Amino acid sequence: QKEVEQDPGPLSVPEGAIVSLNCTYSNSAFQYFMWYRQYSRKGPELLMYTYSSGNKEDGRFTAQVDKSSKYISLFIRDSQPSDSATYLCATRPGSARQLTFGSGTQLTVLP
Amino acid sequence: NAGVTQTPKFRILKIGQSMTLQCTQDMNHNYMYWYRQDPGMGLKLIYYSVGAGITDKGEVPNGYNVSRSTTEDFPLRLELAAPSQTSVYFCASKLRGAIMGEAQETQYFGPGTRLLVL
Numbered sequence: 001q002k003e004v005e006q007d008p009g010p011l012s013v014p015e016g017a018i019v020s021l022n023c024t025y026s027n028s029a030f031q032y033f034m035w036y037r038q039y040s041r042k043g044p045e046l047l048m049y050t051y052s053s054g055n056k057e058d059g060r061f062t063a064q065v066d067k068s069s070k071y072i073s074l075f076i077r078d079s080q081p082s083d084s085a086t087y088l089c090a091t092r093p094g095s096a097r098q099l100t101f102g103s104g105t106q107l108t109v110l111p
Numbered sequence: 112n113a114g115v116t117q118t119p120k121f122r123i124l125k126i127g128q129s130m131t132l133q134c135t136q137d138m139n140h141n142y143m144y145w146y147r148q149d150p151g152m153g154l155k156l157i158y159y160s161v162g163a164g165i166t167d168k169g170e171v172p173n174g175y176n177v178s179r180s181t182t183e184d185f186p187l188r189l190e191l192a193a194p195s196q197t198s199v200y201f202c203a204s205k206l207r208g209a210i211m212g213e214a215q216e217t218q219y220f221g222p223g224t225r226l227l228v229l
């Protein structure tokens with residue numbers, strides 16, 4: 001079993017839709033949770049960062065972490081064609097220096 | 112700042128050839144990483160470094176070598192290229208901080224090197 005499992009997609013939605021992207025993880029020691037966004041043929045860039053459980057909101061994006069169920073979510077409201085990208089969840093325990101990434105979900109927002 | 116730069120952008124290698132993928136960052140980051148990304152497989156860590164002269168293996172180090180003689184540079188060496196090393200390679204760097212927070216957690220990625228081994 002992979003340490004981080006991510007819904008593989010691909011996902012295609014109309015402009016303005018609410019998008020839900022999800023990951024599950026198996027290691028209860030994971031404490032730091034991130035979402036990276038990767039445009040086609042580019043390097044990933046950090047989109048959202050959360051420490052431990054809870055929600056974080058940044059504009060149209062909301063990241064949720066539920067440590068009791070080991071579930072990570074990213075919600076995108078009022079999705080735009082410019083949100084079309086691959087979204088990667090990432091996490092690490094407090095003791096580790098390296099991240100464990102999910103396999104990524106490719107999202108396409110249709111105009 | 113240029114951020115993280117990688118060269119070359121694309122390379123075709125024959126089986127058994129060697130090459131070095133270059134990575135340079137100008138942000139004075141202590142931490143540097145090499146990942147490979149295969150289609151639908153996310154990012155797999157090859158090697159990482161926490162500072163000049165210090166390197167450590169990641170999840171998939173076989174067939175690769177690294178060195179870190181300066182803070183800025185972190186080259187990745189492929190000694191005997193194999194078709195299984197066909198992938199996109201990303202270098203990343205991160206600030207080292209005493210207090211954990213978003214700035215200390217953010218990895219900055221280069222644009223990648225596409226490698227095809229035939």
